[in-house]
Amino acid sequence: MKPYTFDKSEALMERARKVVPGGIYGHQNPIVLTKGAFPSFFERGEGSHVWDVDGNEYIDYMCSYGPIVLGHRHPKVEEAVRRQSQLGNCFNAPTPLWVELAEYLVSITPCADWAVFAKNGSDVCTWATEVARHATGRKKIAMCAGAYHGAHAWCTPAPAGVMPEDRANIVYFRFNDLQSLRNLVDENHGEIAGVIVSPFRHDAGFDSELPVEGFLPGVRDLCDRNGIVLILDDVRAGFRLHMGGSGELFGVRPDLTTYCKAIANGYPLSACLGRDSLRKAAQEVFFTGSYFTSAVPMAAALACLKELQAGNGIERMRVIGEKLREGMLAQARAAGFEVTYSGPPSMPYMTFKDDHGRHDRIKVFAGECARNGVYLAPRHNWFISAAHSEEDIRRTLEVTEQAFAAVRKQFA
Amino acid sequence: MKPYTFDKSEALMERARKVVPGGIYGHQNPIVLTKGAFPSFFERGEGSHVWDVDGNEYIDYMCSYGPIVLGHRHPKVEEAVRRQSQLGNCFNAPTPLWVELAEYLVSITPCADWAVFAKNGSDVCTWATEVARHATGRKKIAMCAGAYHGAHAWCTPAPAGVMPEDRANIVYFRFNDLQSLRNLVDENHGEIAGVIVSPFRHDAGFDSELPVEGFLPGVRDLCDRNGIVLILDDVRAGFRLHMGGSGELFGVRPDLTTYCKAIANGYPLSACLGRDSLRKAAQEVFFTGSYFTSAVPMAAALACLKELQAGNGIERMRVIGEKLREGMLAQARAAGFEVTYSGPPSMPYMTFKDDHGRHDRIKVFAGECARNGVYLAPRHNWFISAAHSEEDIRRTLEVTEQAFAAVRKQFA
Numbered sequence: 001m002k003p004y005t006f007d008k009s010e011a012l013m014e015r016a017r018k019v020v021p022g023g024i025y026g027h028q029n030p031i032v033l034t035k036g037a038f039p040s041f042f043e044r045g046e047g048s049h050v051w052d053v054d055g056n057e058y059i060d061y062m063c064s065y066g067p068i069v070l071g072h073r074h075p076k077v078e079e080a081v082r083r084q085s086q087l088g089n090c091f092n093a094p095t096p097l098w099v100e101l102a103e104y105l106v107s108i109t110p111c112a113d114w115a116v117f118a119k120n121g122s123d124v125c126t127w128a129t130e131v132a133r134h135a136t137g138r139k140k141i142a143m144c145a146g147a148y149h150g151a152h153a154w155c156t157p158a159p160a161g162v163m164p165e166d167r168a169n170i171v172y173f174r175f176n177d178l179q180s181l182r183n184l185v186d187e188n189h190g191e192i193a194g195v196i197v198s199p200f201r202h203d204a205g206f207d208s209e210l211p212v213e214g215f216l217p218g219v220r221d222l223c224d225r226n227g228i229v230l231i232l233d234d235v236r237a238g239f240r241l242h243m244g245g246s247g248e249l250f251g252v253r254p255d256l257t258t259y260c261k262a263i264a265n266g267y268p269l270s271a272c273l274g275r276d277s278l279r280k281a282a283q284e285v286f287f288t289g290s291y292f293t294s295a296v297p298m299a300a301a302l303a304c305l306k307e308l309q310a311g312n313g314i315e316r317m318r319v320i321g322e323k324l325r326e327g328m329l330a331q332a333r334a335a336g337f338e339v340t341y342s343g344p345p346s347m348p349y350m351t352f353k354d355d356h357g358r359h360d361r362i363k364v365f366a367g368e369c370a371r372n373g374v375y376l377a378p379r380h381n382w383f384i385s386a387a388h389s390e391e392d393i394r395r396t397l398e399v400t401e402q403a404f405a406a407v408r409k410q411f412a
Numbered sequence: 413m414k415p416y417t418f419d420k421s422e423a424l425m426e427r428a429r430k431v432v433p434g435g436i437y438g439h440q441n442p443i444v445l446t447k448g449a450f451p452s453f454f455e456r457g458e459g460s461h462v463w464d465v466d467g468n469e470y471i472d473y474m475c476s477y478g479p480i481v482l483g484h485r486h487p488k489v490e491e492a493v494r495r496q497s498q499l500g501n502c503f504n505a506p507t508p509l510w511v512e513l514a515e516y517l518v519s520i521t522p523c524a525d526w527a528v529f530a531k532n533g534s535d536v537c538t539w540a541t542e543v544a545r546h547a548t549g550r551k552k553i554a555m556c557a558g559a560y561h562g563a564h565a566w567c568t569p570a571p572a573g574v575m576p577e578d579r580a581n582i583v584y585f586r587f588n589d590l591q592s593l594r595n596l597v598d599e600n601h602g603e604i605a606g607v608i609v610s611p612f613r614h615d616a617g618f619d620s621e622l623p624v625e626g627f628l629p630g631v632r633d634l635c636d637r638n639g640i641v642l643i644l645d646d647v648r649a650g651f652r653l654h655m656g657g658s659g660e661l662f663g664v665r666p667d668l669t670t671y672c673k674a675i676a677n678g679y680p681l682s683a684c685l686g687r688d689s690l691r692k693a694a695q696e697v698f699f700t701g702s703y704f705t706s707a708v709p710m711a712a713a714l715a716c717l718k719e720l721q722a723g724n725g726i727e728r729m730r731v732i733g734e735k736l737r738e739g740m741l742a743q744a745r746a747a748g749f750e751v752t753y754s755g756p757p758s759m760p761y762m763t764f765k766d767d768h769g770r771h772d773r774i775k776v777f778a779g780e781c782a783r784n785g786v787y788l789a790p791r792h793n794w795f796i797s798a799a800h801s802e803e804d805i806r807r808t809l810e811v812t813e814q815a816f817a818a819v820r821k822q823f824a
Binding site: 012015016018019020021022024025026027028030039040041042043044045046050053060062064065066067068072073078081085086087088089090091092093094095096098099102103105106113114115116118119120121122123126130131133134139151152153156157158160161162163165166168169235260261266267268270274279280281282283284285286287288289290291292293294297375377 | 424427428430431432433434436437438439440442451452453454455456457458462464465472474476477478479480484485490493494497498499500501502503504505506507508510511514515517518525526527528530531532533534535538542543545546551563564565568569570572573574575577578580581647672673678679680682686691692693694695696697698699700701702703704705706709787789
């Protein structure tokens with residue numbers, strides 16, 4: 001195979017740096033990737049494969065950092081988009097899809113009586129905290145230290161531009177440490193409006209942690225006994241673990257659930273689902289945006305979720321994800337590495353024990369993979385889609401075997 | 413003509429109320445419209461016309477509250493969208509359109525050296541205030557009391573869910589009152605990071621005000637002399653008044669300019685453009701979202717803005733807007749009404765003097781228009797698009813003449 005080169009990506013990046021601060025910002029900032037091994041610009045995608053601007057082809061294990069759950073350009077989603085586009089997208093009021101999608105989401109979600117729609121995960125996570133505050137008349141929001149709930153000032157991982165006032169009402173506990181939340185509730189007696197928590201711990205750069213037995217039900221119980229609104233941030237995991245919300249997998253039913261990412265296979269949509277008890281508060285907290293009622297992403301969402309359901313997509317991602325895990329763990333053992341392969345099979349994250357919390361080996365590993373046609377980021381969980389095939393896994397394991405060897409060689 | 417009925421809209425609204433708090437929320441909430449005269453759901457659009465779910469046709473003077481600047485489903489925009497959709501939309505990194513669009517925006521904007529992209533107007537307005545804070549090391553943001561800069565807690569028009577801390581660093585001045593800003597700068601000496609202001613006053617429910625001679629240049633001068641970042645919120649007016657930013661029309665060049673609405677003819681995109689002096693701060697304030705780098709809205713934006721430029725769209729909107737204004741003012745005079753017809757011709761707003769700040773007559777007027785095929789909201793500025801034709805204006809003026817008569821009759 002021809003070695004991958006990135007001349008066009010690099011030329012575009014040079015142009016980008018002149019007209020965009022840093023060239024590319026946010027979670028796709030190439031600074032977190034392996035230097036010289038990853039493309040910075042993409043050309044096209046099809047199913048589980050993507051092509052960069054230099055024509056290099058990759059099996060895509062980032063799925064656009066989550067949104068692509070059925071594979072790129074899934075025919076049923078594209079057909080729904082094409083059909084709606086012929087009518088129009090953005091009007092003075094919603095289209096019937098607004099109602100159909102809300103009804104559908106409520107029908108598949110045991111703990112939801114209503115839905116609202118927006119554009120970003122940040123939109124719905126922030127709004128959910130406001131609904132909790134308005135409903136309870138309390139100020140404070142409890143979140144896990146280090147968790148990602150969006151790029152807004154109250155929770156952004158970067159301090160620049162954040163004022164102390166933005167976080168004056170945020171208090172912190174630890175994931176999988178129910179006692180730390182109990183203490184928080186005691187210390188802030190009657191002041192906590194909401195607890196926001198993801199279904200499993202997936203902080204970038206750290207091993208993922210599934211919730212330990214009893215943790216999420218314990219959070220639910222603490223919330224119930226203290227009149228606290230429980231918000232499940234399912235932006236990243238939603239529709240990859242369970243069609244009814246990831247809480248269903250872990251025995252917890254939140255009061256508010258936030259979705260984005262996989263909801264519409266890459267079309268711009270986020271949602272918050274909630275219980276009747278919060279309907280009045282939800283109606284009163286102003287929430288809007290120029291494109292919140294747009295129809296095309298809603299057509300995409302209905303097609304995407306129905307296809308996930310009909311095609312048993314979640315189970316397929318789990319099975320394929322298990323194969324990848326088994327294969328890679330066997331290779332790691334054979335190559336003499338201790339690795340931690342954490343998170344659910346469809347959203348895995350791998351670290352080398354010898355990296356001791358740094359990312360030296362995983363960066364070499366991910367770079368070697370990328371240069372050989374397997375795209376996975378070195379310090380963020382990966383994403384399986386329902387389009388990943390046995391053949392993809394077979395080819396991927398050829399590449400990862402070489403990648404383990406490359407790490408072995410470099411860190412001999 | 414068959415009288416308009418809204419049976420399907422009403423049936424959908426009944427379903428919507430069960431699964432969405434309030435049925436429809438935000439700026440498209442039908443509660444602000446004339447009861448019984450407006451549809452709540454749309455089916456399709458083409459050029460300057462839209463059709464609701466009951467098959468009623470309207471000449472559309474809201475343009476989806478701004479985004480539709482070339483008319484619904486403009487062939488050049490749709491073709492660009494179709495072409496990009498065949499490659500894909502949402503990837504692990506941007507496509508070349510990211511660079512092309514940033515370069516294009518910088519090339520047409522005299523005061524901009526760089527651009528960033530997001531999804532909502534709120535995204536970019538809030539981020540701009542954070543960049544101003546980070547760049548200056550100061551806390552406070554000055555805005556005009558009553559202005560709309562988005563739905564985030566620091567500026568939302570509704571108090572529900574807003575904490576005092578959200579506004580602890582917001583101070584207020586009055587549009588067109590330079591002295592009120594001077595006082596603010598004196599009272600908060602060395603503490604104001606940024607001033608955010610729209611190019612003209614367009615607060616919903618109030619007569620619009622163009623900036624008086626010297627106001628915006630005066631704001632610019634005050635900012636310069638006090639090291640304050642000037643943010644022009646061009647979300648609503650952007651690309652309807654001037655291709656280089658609405659400040660060009662009023663003699664002011666901001667440090668940061670925010671765009672949304674008309675930038676991509678209804679496809680979900682917002683942008684913030686800025687000067688070199690703020691590039692470093694912009695690079696450091698974290699900004700991201702699942703769909704920020706998506707390609708389809710960028711293809712739409714390039715096609716939309718180039719067509720606006722090539723087709724002299726802004727001048728066409730001005731000329732058509734003038735005709736509407738002249739026609740309606742003549743009708744108002746003939747019917748014996750004193751009306752205020754404010755704002756630029758392409759974004760007009762009308763009030764009846766006898767409404768004394770309430771909206772009784774304008775609600776009857778707008779309702780009569782809607783029931784006869786002319787869609788304009790009673791307490792929000794209207795939007796002309798480049799697709800509005802002389803024939804649209806002729807037909808519109810037939811309807812508005814009847815509408816003035818209906819107001820006359822009802823308030824006799």
